[in-house]
Amino acid sequence: MGLEAALPQDMVLTTQLKKLVNWSRRSSIWPMPFATACCGIELMATASSRYDLARFGAEVMRFSPRQADLMIVAGRVAVKMLPVLQRIYQQMTEPKWVISMGACASTGGIFDTYAVVQGVDQFIPVDVYVPGCPPRPETLMEGVMAIQRIIDNDGIPPKGPDGLRQPLSIAIPGTHAVRPQPVPLTLGET
Numbered sequence: 001m002g003l004e005a006a007l008p009q010d011m012v013l014t015t016q017l018k019k020l021v022n023w024s025r026r027s028s029i030w031p032m033p034f035a036t037a038c039c040g041i042e043l044m045a046t047a048s049s050r051y052d053l054a055r056f057g058a059e060v061m062r063f064s065p066r067q068a069d070l071m072i073v074a075g076r077v078a079v080k081m082l083p084v085l086q087r088i089y090q091q092m093t094e095p096k097w098v099i100s101m102g103a104c105a106s107t108g109g110i111f112d113t114y115a116v117v118q119g120v121d122q123f124i125p126v127d128v129y130v131p132g133c134p135p136r137p138e139t140l141m142e143g144v145m146a147i148q149r150i151i152d153n154d155g156i157p158p159k160g161p162d163g164l165r166q167p168l169s170i171a172i173p174g175t176h177a178v179r180p181q182p183v184p185l186t187l188g189e190t
């Protein structure tokens, strides 16, 4: 990584154990993708070469909850799926975090029906809300970085007096300006 060249030989670095643990944790977030609908496609794009979620150490999608510490709920959740969502959340390792990605996961979106959960935060603690239908990959990355900042500062998710996990409820503003495609389309030309 070039680190050896940057540091003098036999150099000693001192730091606090808490800082080292937090740095390791925030640099190796392993997401559990709970992708049920179109937002899941945007989640896949976030891990693609163009956006490269690996830059934040968060590209290792785990499909086993016991190996994951960041749940990303991407898409609408049917009432029938809710027990599965809760079970997976419970099985994830501590300390764990939740991102609610898109309008459907956060509010039910346009699916104002009895069969769709009107916001997963009613059933699991949501730390970051990522707006959009669907959110752009950059907005989701903002959500991941918000989690990283929290880990850097505090490390452990807060618990209330009842011992239950307190949601952080951070809302990411949907202000990302879309840039033009780097290569113009030339449809119809030979």
Ligand code: SF4
Pocket: 037, 038, 039, 040, 074, 075, 076, 101, 102, 103, 104, 105, 109, 132, 133, 134, 135
């Ligand atoms: S928020 Fe929009 S893009 Fe995402 S799952 Fe709902 S309808 Fe699909």
